[in-house]
Amino acid sequence: MITCKSISKSYTKGTNIVTPLENLDLEVGRGEFLALMGPSGSGKTTLLNLISGIDSPSSGSLIIDGENIASFSRKQLTAWRARKVGYIFQLYHLIPVLTAFENVELPLLITSMSKAERRQKAEEALEIVGLQDRSHHTPSELSGGQEQRVAIARALVADPALLVADEPTGDLDRESATMILELLQKLSRERGKTIVMVTHDARAAAAADRTLHLEKGKLLENEPHL
Amino acid sequence: MLPLSYALRNLFRDKSRLLQTVGGSALVVMLVMAAAALNGGMKQVLAASGSSRNAILLGAGSEESIQRSEVSAQLSGIAEATIRGVSKVMGRPAATAEIHYMSALHTADGEKGQALFRGVTPSALLVHPEVRLIDGTFPQAGEVMVGKLAWRKLGIAEDALMIGKKVLLDKSEMTISGVFAAPGTVMESEIWAVIGDLRMLAQRETVSCVVLRMDHPKYFSDAELFAQQRLDLELTAMRESDYYAALGDFYKPIRIMTWLTAGLVAAGAIFGGFNTLYAAFASRIRELATLQAIGFGRFAIFFSLMQESLVACLAGTLLASALALWLLDGMTIPFSIGAFTIGITPGVAVIGLVTGILLGILGSIPPAIRCLMPALPKALRS
Numbered sequence: 143m144i145t146c147k148s149i150s151k152s153y154t155k156g157t158n159i160v161t162p163l164e165n166l167d168l169e170v171g172r173g174e175f176l177a178l179m180g181p182s183g184s185g186k187t188t189l190l191n192l193i194s195g196i197d198s199p200s201s202g203s204l205i206i207d208g209e210n211i212a213s214f215s216r217k218q219l220t221a222w223r224a225r226k227v228g229y230i231f232q233l234y235h236l237i238p239v240l241t242a243f244e245n246v247e248l249p250l251l252i253t254s255m256s257k258a259e260r261r262q263k264a265e266e267a268l269e270i271v272g273l274q275d276r277s278h279h280t281p282s283e284l285s286g287g288q289e290q291r292v293a294i295a296r297a298l299v300a301d302p303a304l305l306v307a308d309e310p311t312g313d314l315d316r317e318s319a320t321m322i323l324e325l326l327q328k329l330s331r332e333r334g335k336t337i338v339m340v341t342h343d344a345r346a347a348a349a350a351d352r353t354l355h356l357e358k359g360k361l362l363e364n365e366p367h368l
Numbered sequence: 369m370l371p372l373s374y375a376l377r378n379l380f381r382d383k384s385r386l387l388q389t390v391g392g393s394a395l396v397v398m399l400v401m402a403a404a405a406l407n408g409g410m411k412q413v414l415a416a417s418g419s420s421r422n423a424i425l426l427g428a429g430s431e432e433s434i435q436r437s438e439v440s441a442q443l444s445g446i447a448e449a450t451i452r453g454v455s456k457v458m459g460r461p462a463a464t465a466e467i468h469y470m471s472a473l474h475t476a477d478g479e480k481g482q483a484l485f486r487g488v489t490p491s492a493l494l495v496h497p498e499v500r501l502i503d504g505t506f507p508q509a510g511e512v513m514v515g516k517l518a519w520r521k522l523g524i525a526e527d528a529l530m531i532g533k534k535v536l537l538d539k540s541e542m543t544i545s546g547v548f549a550a551p552g553t554v555m556e557s558e559i560w561a562v563i564g565d566l567r568m569l570a571q572r573e574t575v576s577c578v579v580l581r582m583d584h585p586k587y588f589s590d591a592e593l594f595a596q597q598r599l600d601l602e603l604t605a606m607r608e609s610d611y612y613a614a615l616g617d618f619y620k621p622i623r624i625m626t627w628l629t630a631g632l633v634a635a636g637a638i639f640g641g642f643n644t645l646y647a648a649f650a651s652r653i654r655e656l657a658t659l660q661a662i663g664f665g666r667f668a669i670f671f672s673l674m675q676e677s678l679v680a681c682l683a684g685t686l687l688a689s690a691l692a693l694w695l696l697d698g699m700t701i702p703f704s705i706g707a708f709t710i711g712i713t714p715g716v717a718v719i720g721l722v723t724g725i726l727l728g729i730l731g732s733i734p735p736a737i738r739c740l741m742p743a744l745p746k747a748l749r750s
Contacts, residue, residue: 191745196661217665224663231748235658239377251370252663296662 143303143336144170144193149202149212151188151359162188163359165202172303175330175337177350185359186340187308193338194227194306195219207303224252228297232309234289236281242268242292243277249300267295271325287318294325298335305329307339311346323349369668370659375675378652385648386680392641393684393727394691396634401692401720403630405710406701407623411616413708417553418612421455421584422495423591426577428604432614434468438574440601441465441567444489447578451594453587454580455494462494462581467566469576473522473559474536475529481522484558484705485512485537487566487575495581498553504531504546512537512561513546520700521557521707537561538569554612554706579608615705622703638731645677646735653739657747666740673736678728685724689717 146168152161162185170176178186191197192204195211198219204212211222223229228249236245247264255263268274271291281289290310297305307326311319327349329335339350347353355362379386425447430437440446448454448461455462467487474480486492490506493499507513512535519526529535533544542561550556563575580591588607595605649656659669689712697712742750 188745194661196744196748220660220663220665223661229661231658235654235661235748237374237655237658239381240374244371244373248659248664249662252668300663 143172143174143207144168144338145203145205146189146193147203147205149192149199149204151185151192151197152200161359163192163199166359166361168354168361170336170338172336173330173334174352175327175350176339177347177353178338178340178356179342179344179347179353180356180362184356186356188359189356190306190308190338190340194229194304195223196229224249224300226302226304228300228302228305230290230293230297230305230307230310232312234281234286234293234313236289236292236296238281241278241280242273242284242288242295245281245292246277246295246299248296253300263299264295267299268292270298270329271295285318286314287321290314290318290322291325294322294329298329298333303336305335305337307337309341310339311341311343319343319346370664370672372675375672376679378648378676379680382648382651385644388644389641389648389677389680390684390687392637392644393681393724393731394687395684396637396641396727397681397685397688397720397723398692399630399634399637400723401688401712401716402696402710403626404719405692405696405712405716406626408713408716409701409708409710410619410623410703413552413554413706414612414616414619415609416498417555417706418607418609419496419581420588420607420609421582422608423451423580423582423588424577424606424608424611425580425591425595425603426606428602431604431606431611432618434466434576434611435470437468437576438572439577439603441573441575443575443601443603444578446598446601447580447591447594451580451587452590453582453584455583457494460491460494462491463578464489464491464495465563465575465578466492467563467570467572467576469566469570471538471569475524476534477525477528479522479524479528481524483518483522484554485566486555486558486560487563487570488560489563492560492579495579496550496555497581499548499550499555501546502549504544507545507560507562509562509565510542511545512542512559513548514544515556515558515560516547516549517557517700517707517709518559521702523702535559540565540569552709554708557702557706619703638727641727641731642734645731646738648676649673649735649739653742653747653750656739657742657744657750660740660744661748670732670736670740673739674729674732677732678725681724681728681731684727685720688724689720692716692720 148165151163152159180186192199199212203210243264246267247260250260268277271294273291311322330337341347426437427439444463444465448463469485473483514529519529531544534541592605595603656669692712696710699710700707
């Protein structure tokens with residue numbers, strides 16, 4: 143599903159060139175749930191941004207679902223993200239003026255689906271995360287765990303093959319975090335979603351099929367979970 | 369595309385910012401409407417004051433001001449007998465000698481103002497058919513008739529110029545015999561007296577000009593030929609419409625100043641509006657980045673931001689239009705040779721609407737670009 147070959151990412155900060163990722167190789171199988179761990183500044187969010195098409199590598203190839211997105215323009219990446227990726231943020235990033243239903247429906251507005259189809263898909267996604275009864279609530283009327291579940295519903299509503307999650311449990315209490323991790327496991331196992339999750343939490347990483355550790359932009363070890 | 373409801377709901381996220389945007393755009397639109405109405409009103413009154421059928425014979429070299437002109441008191445008789453194409457109404461030639469005289473007028477209540485007097489003969493009503501006596505009688509010796517808007521031009525109370533009231537012209541007391549209307553022309557702000565009275569008051573043997581109403585504008589060439597042939601009378605002939613058009617050019621700097629003032633105040637309000645919109649958009653940089661991460665293109669997001677700005681500016685335009693209709697429509701503005709009425713015409717309303725739309729569209733571009741430019745990873749962390 144994901145093949146990174148010698149990907150590097152550099153950018154200029156002031157007069158210095160910073161390289162958060164250097165010559166990194168990575169393979170992630172279809173339907174795999176991968177956790178990325180590492181200290182702050184290790185490059186894990188940079189890698190996640192590259193895999194999700196939010197950023198482009200400075201060099202190397204990044205093949206996702208058969209497409210080398212490393213050479214995509216910003217416009218091509220935007221269209222690609224809409225089709226292929228669902229992004230789950232640590233702070234949910236829901237649109238505060240829209241209801242849970244409208245937030246979930248957002249990615250479908252880019253497609254050519256009819257209103258009825260969009261309604262059906264959004265309701266299904268809310269049902270998967272167990273929030274169909276909260277569909278008319280705005281984010282301010284939901285708990286943190288519920289907001290993150292709405293964000294997950296939004297990420298999967300367009301049925302992308304790849305879900306990326308940046309510290310999805312970082313802002314949640316233990317109970318809500320467990321619920322979110324179980325949901326991600328379910329999505330990977332039952333619906334075949336490939337999931338790449340960045341986390342600082344070893345307990346969260348344990349929910350994944352495999353954990354990779356990053357340090358100073360390089361992969362340290364491969365740690366499959368039994 | 370993002371739904372319109374997203375733009376509409378965003379408007380109400382910060383009510384004070386919404387109020388600033390609506391108020392700012394209302395101020396700009398109202399200023400532009402006021403400037404357009406003011407210029408339109410002045411242009412219209414000057415254009416309507418002169419008829420292309422009327423030929424003015426005035427002293428050579430006095431083309432810019434009839435008040436400075438002097439021609440023989442006998443010119444009217446000579447001209448109407450000589451020039452072909454002068455209109456006749458019930459056998460009477462439509463020709464009148466006139467004295468245009470600017471002087472202070474004192475009312476019985478002690479109010480004072482600078483008035484434009486026109487000394488005329490009864491034939492003036494044939495030459496200026498737009499003048500209609502709406503109350504009282506045409507003045508006799510010792511009397512004046514006042515234009516309906518003369519009080520506004522003088523800056524005095526309307527009832528100070530009622531029929532029967534006395535006014536002092538220099539040191540001569542005169543009685544108001546009538547009130548006349550001449551809709552949309554500067555004459556409506558004038559005070560008319562018998563030419564003999566004005567000749568005495570102005571202490572002159574001559575008159576300012578002779579105005580002839582021709583059967584058709586084409587007969588103006590006959591009046592022109594007459595002025596060229598009678599070198600002894602030192603005349604020049606002008607179409608009345610050309611005279612007022614030239615006066616319009618004289619007031620051009622004032623009109624430019626009006627636009628400039630409106631433009632300067634509007635520029636200040638526009639920059640204020642940019643700041644308010646920028647603050648509104650900048651507070652949502654992460655949200656805008658999230659929309660991009662989901663897959664919305666920058667143009668779709670920009671279009672939504674523009675809708676937001678456009679709706680706020682159109683609300684401002686609506687407010688400005690209502691205020692303009694309430695406060696400005698029908699307002700009479702005095703200027704040196706008369707007064708004109710401001711009208712919030714459909715044309716002015718369209719100018720206001722276009723201004724509001726442009727404000728909404730152009731005003732959203734710089735702040736939207738600034739908020740959509742940052743790299744996505746950076747914006748998502750903001």
